[in-house]
Amino acid sequence: MPNALPPAYTIIPPNRPLTGRVSPPGSKSITNRALLLAALAEGTSTLTGALKSKDTVLMARALREMGVTVDEPDATSFRVTSTGRLVAPAGPLFLGNAGTATRFLTAAVATIEGSVVVDGDEDMRLRPIKPLVDALRSLGIAAESPTGCPPVTVRGNGRFGKGRVEIDGSLSSQYVSALLMAAPFGDGPIEVALTGKDIGARGYVDLTLAAMRAFGAAVEARDDGSWSVQPTGYRATDFHIEPDASAATYLWGIEALTGGRIDLGVEAYAFTQPDAAAQAIIASYPNMPAVIDGSQMQDAVPTMAVVAAFNNTPVRFVGIANLRVKETDRIRAVANELNRIFPGLAIEEGDDLLVASDPALASSLAGRNSRIKIETYHDHRIAMSFALAGLLIPNIVILDPACTGKTYPEYWDMLRSLGVELAATE
Template identity: 35%
Template sequence: MSGVAVVNIPGSKSLTARALFIAACASGDSRLRRPLISDDSEAFTEALASLGHTVRTEGEDWIVTGSSGARPVRKAEVYCRDAGTAARFLPVLAATRNGTYRFDASEQMRRRPMQPLIDALRELGADVVCEGTEGTEGHLPITINACGIKGGHIVLDAGISSQFLTALLMAGPLFTDGLEVEVSKLVSVPYVEMTLAIMREFGAQAFREGNTFHVAPGHYTSRDYSIEPDASTSSYFFAAAAVTGNTVTVNGLGSRSLQGDVRFARILGDMGADVEFTDEHIRVTGTGTLRGLEVNMRDISDTMPTLAAIAPFADAPVRIVDVYNTRVKESDRLAASADNLTRLGIDVRTGEDWIEIHPGTPGPAVIACHGDHRIAMSFSITSLLLSEALQLDDPACVRKTFPHFYDVLTDLVTRWNHKDMATKSFA
């Protein structure tokens, strides 16, 4: 008989970052319930502190000091660690102020592109200086000599990352004339819809009309805001149920979720899993069948490695398309997934924006994590079906979004009564 279990998933990284940003801009103090506690979210709170905001802990909640209670900071060194949200969101917030603000981050984050955001800020009148050596224009470190933003109409390429658009939209109410952004390219649309929804919950006027996004000038109002469990993180546990023939339920996620990555569970349903969505939960049960398919994951690309890691167990090839933007994440996730599948002895092919994985029996291997939490967590699920655990070369990189991932995964398979899985070590 298959095991049945409920898994408690940490708060959404995306919602936590957006709520922190908006709460910092609000007129009073806001309470964020069940935020994500991880390296990324802590980096965000530290960066906010550098800009004069306080985030204090009350039990499982965070209390964020809004703009009315923040101390003015006219000069700051802001270090964002590996956090893409902090590195891409907060320079726009700084540009709305008066002062000099220098942003830097880890070597990994320095490699990730910033040019579309820098171009947009300059078009809006901000003085942005790229401080790296020759050839590093469009990357951190940058210095912003800020004197406020008037706003108006701009054109933005958000085809590499929707975070550039999100940053501008969230700061839009602080611009004197508001903001109108026409996007020439756009990826990860659900993340932008999430941004608009949370902005409106804090009192902003923001909407989309075709390829143009409108934000009225105004202000945010502080509030009590609950963070949903992270849908991207949930994908690992949904995948684990699908490949092992067990059942997992994640409460707090459901058909009304703001997070587009809940669609990953529906993909598992297309592959043969039994999937149940309600307003309050998502439940996935493995049926012993995992069918191959072709799927466009452009808008839920953070879950591409999860699907790639379990694809060898399907009965036909799994082809994932339109995911070029995964090449400019914490690692080149297309290349990293293909490399690790090849190490496992799986027939895999890739192109500029696609990967095709053929059925096979993975063998023992050392997984190259590339310092990427999603690669480490995804291939930990592959390991569940192997007689010998895979070795991860950097298991600790999961701290970025889920420090207790291995403990939670081990507890889950124990409750499924799979003692052979539970005794595996991923280090």
């Protein structure tokens, strides 16, 4: 993990194409899936290419509190040794604002004999979890969430039920993934079915299914909205984690805005994560599409929106309502901060975000000496995406740069490695 960062960074525009080689960190989404599945498998699993960040550290710590041995042989590996069963922790599991860890463990702890409280920080306590709790209760699992958000209390009896369970996945695909990953501990086959066809970022369910199969689960898609899971449990395995496609979007944004070329060591087509679809859209800059459906690449939307600010023509982002229940309301946050750069640059229209692109934006602000302080709302993606604006506009100040530690602790070092000057700012 990096040393303590200053309260803010002022980004000095490099005024040249940025080139070089950058290895993105491992996928946060896949790392947390693999950590949990390894903890639910009897034996020792070695995870390579893993992300070490705030979210994955919180997941690993929670697993240790439930009797799993999680060693860290190097900076990108975990070695997980487990009996194949979690045990009740001595106290509540605190998971900060890690959505994957919170949702995944809420289902997984139902396999424990005993009572477990899954909790998070003040931001996590505003993020909905009721659909998952309702689904667990329908399986006969005692689960309570008085506010519909964490904390959640789960009183498990070591079993996960059987039969059909319906889940509303429209707010988050993480609810679906959570049920699927716990389902191999059912008393019999479990069918996980969506209550409707809407699901937030379906591609992440595909990541879940691939990881489950790698650890020995027997899971099949019955149709577009349901999956059948056999009660096989999991077996330990060695598993390699691909680079993080959401992190790669910032590198693609750097290429587009500066006219540079960055070698990521992996082509966009090689990613299995849904955010990789953003590469083609970002690469179309400065002629990005007039309408971009962000429903299946939600974490890439802030990056695309900042790039779109400099596009030749306006861009409307649709299908992004779920961004309102992320680490912060990202639709509002992106609109607020784009308008902080230049009033009227962004408009919220319902749950759409309209970016009133201006190809002359950078030149029109070139002579402005006053600082533009970007509020990051404790949200790593707001900080990292708006840093891209500072590559073209002078005096962009990113507040609370340390928040990037949630998924990309080396983000600011990465910018420096490409020749971007960062001035520590009070």
